[in-house]
Structures are given as structure tokens and as C-alpha cells.
Amino acid sequence: MITISKLTYRRFLLGQQGLWPGRRFEGLVGADESLRQMQALQLDPLTMIARSQDIAMYGRVLNYKQEHLYQAAYQQRGFFDYGGTLFMYPMNEFPYWRLHMKHREAQGMWYEASFKHPPADLLKFVLSELRTRGPLGNRDFGGEALKTWSYRGRKEASLALFYLWLIGEVMITNRKGFDRIYDLRERVLPSEYDYAVPESEAEDFFSRKTIAHLGLVRENTWRTGLAGFLHRDVTREEGKGRIERLIEQGVISRVQVENSKDGFLFLNSDQPNLSELEAGRIPKNWHPLETSTEEEVTLIAPLEIVSARGRAKQVFDFEYIWEVYKPAHQRRWGYYTLPILYGDDLVARLDPKLDRKTNTLHILGFWLEDDAPKDEAFANALGRGLARFAKFVGAQQVKLDAVQPRRLQIQIRKVLKAMLD
Secondary structure (H helix, E strand, O other): OEEEOHHHHHHHHHHHOOOOOEOOEEHHHHHHHHHHHHOOEEOOOOOOOOOHHHHHHHOOEEOOOOOHHHHHHHHOOOEEEEOOOOEEEEHHHHHHHHHHHHHHHHHOOOOOOOOOOOOHHHHHHHHHHHHHHOOEOHHHOOOOEOOOOOOOOOEHHHHHHHHHHHOOOEEEEEEEOOEEEEEEHHHHOOHHHOOOOOHHHHHHHHHHHHHHHHOOEEHHHHHHHHHHHHOOOOOHHHHHHHHHHHHHOOOEEEEEEOOOOOEEEEEHHHHHHHHHHHOOOOOHHHOOOOOEOOOOOEEOOOOOOOOOOOHHHHHHOOOOOOOOOOOHHHOOOOOOOEEEEEOOEEEEEEEEEEEOOOOEEEEEEEEEOOOOOOOHHHHHHHHHHHHHHHHHHOOOEEEOOOOOOHHHHHHHHHHHHHHHO
């Protein structure tokens, strides 16, 4: 088993996700390319500043516009969104997801005790309405109200529509804002992907994708991830057997990260990038098109795979919990606090809010890590990053009163004045 430094580990995770050493994708084409590089993009409806998924794309794609994601997914049919925890995936993966959907159908909606499997006549009605009337959203259906509250809808027809989406009979064809507009699978899915691969092929695919999505992954985490992709339990014995077979086939290997007791799995196809990083070099296809994260910070989206769900602590020794769903009195930092990536490290966080009436980006809170740089180079990088973020969300000015120390704020103001005026 080879051993890599923690620096290589961190840079590899960031680079595989397209966040380091800078933006290497551009425009609508770049949005498509970066999403495929990411393997999956989690979606969230909140728009305090911009949606998490758009902030994620802004961090990877030069000249990204918020309409690019919907264009890539719903106009070009390059991606589909799916799952109880909502993610967007490349459209060519759909034949593999049919296994997940098959398991969903067998299990039903376990969290809806009184509506686990919607009545057959209701499903038939919803499908008939779509076939006759064309694409429809929840609001387009009437019918009986649910007897108990459900996060997925207030009417029986809404829950039936959601169920049909889970089992792959309908797909999201577009969105109005964030509201889902559904249509029949055969009218959304390109015909070349309208089939199901054999079960063993799908299981092998998701065994690899679990690693590709996370970059480097502990074996227990891999097993949990695979179970999620397959939507069934994966026992310790089954997981161990699958790992050993993938190693024997030359698909994956184990690697040790310095000062870590756990071994990690990685795809052998990523070995060249790991070797380059361990030698202190940047892989050729990772070089940024414009500024690097050393020259311009990037604000990290709340649901980024490199930092969400405790990974920020594991990878960067950076505590991060998205507090948007916490009561105000329980928040340590702020409502929509975002980590700040400088170079290859998370060094600070800020809580932004956009006043759309005055087109003003307010920094409500700002917190530096104890070992964060406070020199002019960092101030300039932070100023450039805030200027790009302001332009991305449509702000014409930035209020920095919460940024301390004072000399850092003063230097950032100079940069912003030069870039936004």
C-alpha cells in the first residue's frame, strides 16, 4: 500500500472536484464538463444569496451564469435530477439507475406510512393526465388532500407523482424557479438511454462511481455510499468481497494517508494525478484558465462534497456545519455561512446576504481561522474573490463592516473599488 501526504490528499480531493488550483472550465460547455467531473451535484431550493448548486458551479466554471445549469440539464438533456436527497447526474447513467429505481419500487415510500404504495388507479390517472395534457407540476393536479402532513406534497396526486418519479416512470423535464415539472420518461429520456443494464453491471458501475464521487474513500464510507446508490443494504462481507475483486481486476487500489489510521480506496485511473501531486506538480489538465485560488479565493458552496457532512474537519481540520436549518439561537456563525478556499486550504468563513432592492452584498459575519494568513496577498485574493462573487449574484456594491482586522478590510475595499467601479 502506497502512502501519500495529507497535502496530496487535500489537493487531490479538491482537484478531482474541479475546485483547485483554479477554474478550468468555462461557460455553458464548461458547466457540462465540470458537472461530469464532479460525478453528482446536490440541489437545494434556498436562494438567500444563490442556490447551493449555482454557488458550486460558480466555483468551478469561468463566466458561469445561473441559467447554464438548467440549460445543460433540461434543454440539452445532459443531466437528470433524482433521489430523496436530490442530486443531478449525467443522463448517460440512467440505465444503471434503473436498478436503484427497481429497489425503490419494491420498497415503496417507507417514510409515508399511510401511502407507501399509492393506489394503482391513482397512478394510472396521473400517467394518463401527463400523457394527455403534457408536462405538469404538483400545482396542476387537484384531488384528495393527504390525511397526514407530508414533506413531498399536500395532495394524493402529488405524492403519486413523486412516487412515479422515484420508480422512473416519470422524469423532471424542466423547472419553474425550483418547482418540478414532470413528464413521461419516454418524452424526457433520450432514446439511447431508455433501457436497464443487467443487475451485476449496475452494481459494478456504482462500486466504481462511489469512489469516483468521493475521490479517496474509507472502506466503511464506501460501503455506505454504495448502499445508497443501490438502495439496498450492503453487508460488511459483501463489501469486502467486492473491494477485493476490484483490486484483483486492477480497477482500484488502497492508499494510506500520513497520520491516518485508516486506509483509503482510489481508482487506478487516478494514479497519474496522485503521483504528480505527491511529486509536488499540478496535473497538466488541472491548470486554471485564469486566476488560481492562490490569487483569488473561492467561496465554497454549502453542500460541497469536499466539505459537507463533516468532511471539512477530516480534510482541512475546519469545522463547518451549514446552519441554515438551525434555529437562530443555536447558530454559531450565521444563516448562510460559506467556507473560503485560499490556495488549497479552508482559511475563513463569511455569512453573506444579498439585498436585491439595492443590489448590495452584505457580509454579515466574517471569521478567520487561527492560522489564516492576514497579509496583503491574502487581502488581495479575498478582494478579487468577493468581486467575482458579487458580479455572479448581481451585486453592484459590497458592505464589509463585519470584516476584521481593519487593515484587511481596508485592503479589500481597495480591490473591490478597482474591480466593481
